[in-house]
Amino acid sequence: MSVSTPFSTRSTGGVQPRLTWPLIVLSLVGLILLPSIWPSSYVVNVLILAFIFAILATGLNLIFGYTGLLSFGQVGFFGLGAYLYALLTMDGGVSPWLSILLAGIGSGFVALLLGYPALRVSRASFVIVTLSFTLLTALLARNWVEITRGPMGIPKLSAPSIDLPGLGTFSGHDPHVFYYIALAIAAASIGAIYLLVNSPIGRVLRAINLDEPLAASQGISPKKYQIAAFAVAGVLSGIAGSLHVSHLGIVDPSIFDPYYSEMLLIIVIVGGPGSFWMVVVSSLVFMAIPELLRMAPELRMVLFGMVLVLAAMLFPTGVGGYFEQRKLAMWRRSLRS
Amino acid sequence: MTSILTTHGLCKNYRGIKAVQDADLSVARGGITGLIGPNGSGKSTTIDCVTGFTRPSSGKVNYDGQDITGSPSYGLAGIGLVRTFQNVRVYERLSVMDNLVVASQSLRAHGWLPLMLRSTAVKADEKTIVQEAISFLELVGMAHYAGAPAGILSYGQRKLVALAACLITHPKLIVLDEPLAGVNPTIIRKISGLIETLNEQGLTFLIVEHNVDFIMRHCDHVIVMEQGKKLTEGKPEDVRRDERVLEAYLGKRVGLETKGTAYA
Numbered sequence: 001m002s003v004s005t006p007f008s009t010r011s012t013g014g015v016q017p018r019l020t021w022p023l024i025v026l027s028l029v030g031l032i033l034l035p036s037i038w039p040s041s042y043v044v045n046v047l048i049l050a051f052i053f054a055i056l057a058t059g060l061n062l063i064f065g066y067t068g069l070l071s072f073g074q075v076g077f078f079g080l081g082a083y084l085y086a087l088l089t090m091d092g093g094v095s096p097w098l099s100i101l102l103a104g105i106g107s108g109f110v111a112l113l114l115g116y117p118a119l120r121v122s123r124a125s126f127v128i129v130t131l132s133f134t135l136l137t138a139l140l141a142r143n144w145v146e147i148t149r150g151p152m153g154i155p156k157l158s159a160p161s162i163d164l165p166g167l168g169t170f171s172g173h174d175p176h177v178f179y180y181i182a183l184a185i186a187a188a189s190i191g192a193i194y195l196l197v198n199s200p201i202g203r204v205l206r207a208i209n210l211d212e213p214l215a216a217s218q219g220i221s222p223k224k225y226q227i228a229a230f231a232v233a234g235v236l237s238g239i240a241g242s243l244h245v246s247h248l249g250i251v252d253p254s255i256f257d258p259y260y261s262e263m264l265l266i267i268v269i270v271g272g273p274g275s276f277w278m279v280v281v282s283s284l285v286f287m288a289i290p291e292l293l294r295m296a297p298e299l300r301m302v303l304f305g306m307v308l309v310l311a312a313m314l315f316p317t318g319v320g321g322y323f324e325q326r327k328l329a330m331w332r333r334s335l336r337s
Numbered sequence: 338m339t340s341i342l343t344t345h346g347l348c349k350n351y352r353g354i355k356a357v358q359d360a361d362l363s364v365a366r367g368g369i370t371g372l373i374g375p376n377g378s379g380k381s382t383t384i385d386c387v388t389g390f391t392r393p394s395s396g397k398v399n400y401d402g403q404d405i406t407g408s409p410s411y412g413l414a415g416i417g418l419v420r421t422f423q424n425v426r427v428y429e430r431l432s433v434m435d436n437l438v439v440a441s442q443s444l445r446a447h448g449w450l451p452l453m454l455r456s457t458a459v460k461a462d463e464k465t466i467v468q469e470a471i472s473f474l475e476l477v478g479m480a481h482y483a484g485a486p487a488g489i490l491s492y493g494q495r496k497l498v499a500l501a502a503c504l505i506t507h508p509k510l511i512v513l514d515e516p517l518a519g520v521n522p523t524i525i526r527k528i529s530g531l532i533e534t535l536n537e538q539g540l541t542f543l544i545v546e547h548n549v550d551f552i553m554r555h556c557d558h559v560i561v562m563e564q565g566k567k568l569t570e571g572k573p574e575d576v577r578r579d580e581r582v583l584e585a586y587l588g589k590r591v592g593l594e595t596k597g598t599a600y601a
Binding site: 192195196199200201203204206207210211213214215216217218219220221222228324327328331332335 | 388389390409410411412413414415419420422426427428429430431435438439440442444445447449452453454455459463485486488489502506
C-alpha cells in the first residue's frame with residue numbers, strides 16, 4: 001500500500017494543476033487582444049462589468065470561501081467605495097487614480113472597524129452585523145442628502161485617463177480605454193489575492209476556517225486573521241465600487257441594489273467558495289450568460305433560473321468543490337489498491 | 338521533582354453546576370501524569386481550563402514559572418503547551434503535510450509581505466519545516482500519506498497526525514485528551530510506544546485516558562477526579578488498590594461483607 005506523494009507545501013484543496021501559470025498568461029493575453037479582434041463596445045462593456053464583479057467576487061471568496069465568514073457587507077463596501085470615489089473626485093478634487101486607491105483603503109479601514117465588534121460573538125452574529133452594515137450604508141446614501149445628494153446621486157463623475165508621453169491622453173470615458181484600465185486593476189488586485197491565498201497566510205486562513213479550536217491550540221489567533229481578511233476583502237470591494245461608478249459616470253443609492261448582492265453570491269457559490277480561479281471564471285460566465293440569453297427576451301430570467309437550478313443540482317459544492325471531491329475520490333481509490 | 342504545571346484551587350462553574358471544585362493538581366516535569374475519573378468527573382473541564390479553552394471561575398494555573406490563568410488558548414503554543422482533542426481534530430481538507438506546516442510556528446513570525454511574495458527567508462524556513470514535518474511523520478509512521486488530504490484518514494491515523502502536529506510546535510508539555518479512545522489495538526500500541534519514546538527524550542505528558550492498562554503501564558503519577566474534585570493521587574499501583582477509586586468507578590461495594598446492610 002505504498003503511495004508516491006510529491007511533498008507539496010502548497011495549499012491543497014482547490015484544483016491547482018501545474019498548468020495554472022501558462023493558463024493565466026494565456027487568458028491575460030487573450031483579454032488584452034480581445035477588443036482589437038472583436039471591437040464591439042457592447043462586448044467591451046459586458047467584460048468591464050465582468051472584471052468589476054471578478055474583483056468583488058474574489059473579495060467575497062477571500063472572506064467567505066477561504067476564511068469561512070459569510071459576509072453580506074461586501075456590497076456595502078462596494079457602495080462605500082463608489083461614494084468615496086465620487087466625493088473625492090467631485091468635492092475633494094483628488095485625481096481619479098488616487099481616488100480609486102483611497103476608496104479601497106477607506107473601505108478597508110471601515111471593514112477593520114466593523115470587523116472587530118462583528119467577530120466578537122460568533123460567526124452568526126458576523127452575518128447579521130455585515131447585513132445590517134449594508135442596509136445602513138444604503139440608508140445613509142439615500143438620506144444624508146448634504147453629503148450624498150440623496151436619491152438623485154452624484155452625476156458627471158470623471159474617469160481615470162491614461163497619459164502616454166508622445167501619444168497623447170486616452171480618456172477613460174471611452175469604453176475601449178476603460179477596458180484596459182479595468183483589466184489592469186482587476187489583474188493587479190486579483191493577482192495580489194492569489195499570492196495571498198497561496199502563501200502561508202492563506203494556509204492559516206483555511207486552517208481557521210476548517211477548525212478554529214485546533215488552530216487556536218496551535219498558537220494561531222483566529223480573530224486577528226479573520227479581521228485582517230475582512231479588511232482586505234473590504235479594500236477589494238471598495239476598489240470594485242469606485243471602478244464601477246467611474247465607468248457609469250454617476251453614483252446613486254441604486255449602487256446598493258440587491259442585484260449586486262445576489263449576483264455576487266451566485267458567482268461565488270456556483271464557482272465554489274475557496275476555489276480561486278473557478279470564482280474568477282464564474283464572474284465572467286455569469287456576466288455573459290444573461291447577455292447571451294437576450295436572444296430570448298421573454299424567457300431570459302426563466303432560463304437564467306434554470307441555469308442556476310442545474311448548477312445547484314450538478315455542483316452542490318460549486319464547480320471548484322466538484323473538482324475537490326473528485327480529487328478526494330482519487331485519493332481514496334489509490335489508497336485502497 | 339519540579340512541576341511544570343500546577344493548579345491552585347481551580348474552580349469552574351457552569352450556571353450553578355460545579356464542574357471543577359478546588360482542584361490542586363501538579364504535573365511533574367519530564368513525567369507522564371495520568372488524569373482519570375468516571376465520566377463527568379471534570380477531567381475535560383480541567384484540561385480546558387489549563388489550556389485556555391475556558392476561563393476558570395477561580396483559582397490559579399501556573400505553567401513553567403508563569404501565571405497563565407485565563408490567558409487565551411492561542412497564547413500557549415508559543416510557550417510550549419499544546420493539546421489534542423477528545424474527538425480528534427485535524428484539518429480535513431488540508432493535506433497531511435499542510436496539517437503539520439500550518440501548526441509550525443516559525444513561519445508566522447514573518448511579516449505579511451515577505452510571506453505573500455515568498456521571500457528567500459520564507460522559502461528557506463518553509464523548506465526546513467517541510468523537512469521537519471517529514472521526520473515527524475516518519476516518526477508516527479504516516480510519511481507516505483504526506484500528500485493525502487487528512488480527511489481520508491481513519492480515526493486512529495488522524496490521532497497520529499494530530500500527535501505529529503503537536504510535536505512540530507516544539508512543545509514542553511503535551512496534554513492528550515483520550516489519545517487511545519476509539520482506536521484499534523495496533524494503533525494503541527503505536528501511540529503508547531510513541532509516548533514512551535518522546536517521554537524518554539524529555540517531553541512531559543498529561544494524559545486523560547480511560548484505558549486502565551495504559552495508565553498502569555506508562556504513567557508514573559495518576560490523579561483521580563470524581564465529581565469535580567480531586568479524589569486522590571499517587572503511583573498507579575497504589576491508586577489501583579484504593580478503595581475510594583473503585584467506589585468512584587463501580588459504586589459502593591455491596592454484598593455480605595457489608596454486614597447485611599446492603600438490602601436494608
